[in-house]
Every structure is written in C-alpha cells, then in structure tokens.
Amino acid sequence: MWKEENNQLTKSFEFKDFKEAFAFMTKVAMLAEQQNHHPYWTNVYNKVEIFLNTHDAGDIVTDKDHQLAKAIDAL
Numbered sequence: 001m002w003k004e005e006n007n008q009l010t011k012s013f014e015f016k017d018f019k020e021a022f023a024f025m026t027k028v029a030m031l032a033e034q035q036n037h038h039p040y041w042t043n044v045y046n047k048v049e050i051f052l053n054t055h056d057a058g059d060i061v062t063d064k065d066h067q068l069a070k071a072i073d074a075l
Contacts, residue, residue: 035071
C-alpha cells in the first residue's frame with residue numbers, strides 16, 4: 001500500500017532475489033519514461049523502495065504521482 005508522507009508517495013517492494021527486483025525496476029523505468037515522470041528509488045538486493053513527488057510542482061504529491069503509482073501497482 002502506498003503511503004503519503006513528507007510530501008511523497010512511498011512504497012516498499014520485496015522480491016525473491018536481485019534479478020526479480022531489477023526486472024521490476026526495468027518495468028517501472030519503462031512506465032516512468034512513458035509518463036515522463038521519474039521516481040526516486042533505492043534498491044538493495046531484493047528490496048526496492050519508491051518515492052514519488054512532482055518536482056515541477058514544488059516537490060509535492062500530485063495526480064502525476066498517483067497515476068504512476070497506480071500503473072506500478074498494475075505490474
């Protein structure tokens with residue numbers, strides 16, 4: 001479940017291994033590129049954390065963030 005805190009939407013994902021985590025990140029990268037809305041994220045082994053906010057709007061959560069979060073969840 002996405003949490004909205006500190007002017008960001010955040011969510012953590014856990015996978016079987018690094019390969020699965022990286023494959024997920026690749027899919028997210030394609031979505032982000034399509035929407036021209038790129039996340040801040042971290043990856044350590046099988047864990048990926050995503051932080052979304054809209055820089056152009058003053059680093060706050062906007063509809064763009066909610067749309068990308070929904071698309072990520074659909075993966």
